[in-house]
Amino acid sequence: MEAAMLYVVTDFDGTLMREDVGDTIMYALGVMQEEGTRKAVRLMNSGQSGSKAWIELAYPYLKGKKAEVDRILEEVRPRDGAAEFLAFCRQHGIPVTILSDGMAYYIEELVKRHGLVVQQVVVNPIRYLEDGGYHVGAENRNPACDWCGCCKAGTVRQLKASGGQVIYVGDGSSDILGSGFADWIFARSTLARHLEEQGEAYFPFETFHDILKVVAPRVEQFQDGTAQGKRTQPNTFCRF
Ligand SMILES: [Mg+2]
Numbered sequence: 001m002e003a004a005m006l007y008v009v010t011d012f013d014g015t016l017m018r019e020d021v022g023d024t025i026m027y028a029l030g031v032m033q034e035e036g037t038r039k040a041v042r043l044m045n046s047g048q049s050g051s052k053a054w055i056e057l058a059y060p061y062l063k064g065k066k067a068e069v070d071r072i073l074e075e076v077r078p079r080d081g082a083a084e085f086l087a088f089c090r091q092h093g094i095p096v097t098i099l100s101d102g103m104a105y106y107i108e109e110l111v112k113r114h115g116l117v118v119q120q121v122v123v124n125p126i127r128y129l130e131d132g133g134y135h136v137g138a139e140n141r142n143p144a145c146d147w148c149g150c151c152k153a154g155t156v157r158q159l160k161a162s163g164g165q166v167i168y169v170g171d172g173s174s175d176i177l178g179s180g181f182a183d184w185i186f187a188r189s190t191l192a193r194h195l196e197e198q199g200e201a202y203f204p205f206e207t208f209h210d211i212l213k214v215v216a217p218r219v220e221q222f223q224d225g226t227a228q229g230k231r232t233q234p235n236t237f238c239r240f
């Protein structure tokens, strides 16, 4: 029998990139002090809303700020080992998805600039347009989810529904939902702390060299689903 397809899903900000590019932009351009942004933060912190509110309330403030955003993009870098890890995945026929609740404009720009070749990029369609306009939208096409900007859980579930094995790499709160349906999780920062509290299995990482050290020697076991360290508990939030 042919082994199921192995997929890698990686978050972008603070994961594939060293920096949280979205947060860096929001702080540097003063968006965090704006009325709508503060409202979005209140809604999210009180558990009344997910990242959809953030997309709708904070991102409009980046209108007309392409030059300022471009200047910030000069300063950010991929995480160590990212290029080597993506090359490894290409060599082994492992499709990689960049899954982000950030903004398409800076993600597509940085993917091009740093040669981060992947199979697909799933991200909120927020872009500066050719005609000087600006478009804000949420990626979420999951009818059961009125919570996320980009419904990370929905994308991982799609890959699982195709019968594949999924390795998830992430760092933030949206990755708590995203990694909920994955088979193995590589985590740092907020995601790692959450999984730790839950007593959930994960592999800690700081660079993609750390991830390669785990995956490369036993890539066949990841491909056939027998590799140790799988998440143990079912997802408790995204129950759609
Ligand atoms: Mg992140």
Ligand SMILES: [Zn+2]
Pocket: 142, 145, 146, 147, 148, 150, 151, 152, 153, 154, 177, 238
């Ligand atoms: Zn969702």
